[in-house]
Amino acid sequence: MSRLARLINVPALRAAFTAILSIGCIRVNFQRATPSVEQGQDPPGLQAVLARVHWVLVSPSHPGNVGATARALKVTGFHQLWQVDSNHALAAQRLLDPQAIAMASGADDLLQKAHHAQSLDQALQPCLLSLAFTARPREFEPPRRSLQQGLKEALDLLHLYPEAPVAMVFGAERAGLTNDELMSCSRVCGLAVNPGFGSLNLSQAVQVVAYFLRHLVMQEGHEGQ
Numbered sequence: 001m002s003r004l005a006r007l008i009n010v011p012a013l014r015a016a017f018t019a020i021l022s023i024g025c026i027r028v029n030f031q032r033a034t035p036s037v038e039q040g041q042d043p044p045g046l047q048a049v050l051a052r053v054h055w056v057l058v059s060p061s062h063p064g065n066v067g068a069t070a071r072a073l074k075v076t077g078f079h080q081l082w083q084v085d086s087n088h089a090l091a092a093q094r095l096l097d098p099q100a101i102a103m104a105s106g107a108d109d110l111l112q113k114a115h116h117a118q119s120l121d122q123a124l125q126p127c128l129l130s131l132a133f134t135a136r137p138r139e140f141e142p143p144r145r146s147l148q149q150g151l152k153e154a155l156d157l158l159h160l161y162p163e164a165p166v167a168m169v170f171g172a173e174r175a176g177l178t179n180d181e182l183m184s185c186s187r188v189c190g191l192a193v194n195p196g197f198g199s200l201n202l203s204q205a206v207q208v209v210a211y212f213l214r215h216l217v218m219q220e221g222h223e224g225q
Contacts, residue, residue, distance in 0.1 A: 067103030068203035
């Protein structure tokens, strides 16, 4: 290495470069601009809308599905997870189960903050609208809507009443929602799946609905209000 190279160190080079750029009163600011929205977060307006959607699981049987549901919600920006179970201890145990934590895959905070209700009526009491998701048509049921229609109605209410929540309701893995549970809801929705094989895992169904609702919120621009 030459003597000149040894004398010129990195700080000296930086000072020289700054001096060159300062000639003629030209100054260059190398400070990184602060973004208006913190990196890695949704805009505040979008967060406010998504926070008023309650995701209600009625008597889920598998802790892993609860954890996977938490992950599905967090990746789409939702965080209001509810469990309906008359057995409070059992509901709490599901959230602490190693399978739930493993399937949450980083969404443990949603499990820790999950809400509990003794009955579906209790969970839905504060909600303007509740959409029940089921693949089975019933003889007596609330008005049936397509997924797009149901989510649009829910979003319109969120926009009109900026303080009240809406609910997305999903039944137990094996049997789904009972007739009584279905009748507690405002509307019934189904997913456009293969009629010959229409069985979705609980967390998969939640993921589909959560994605479409998030997309609708962003498409209509409510996140900026």
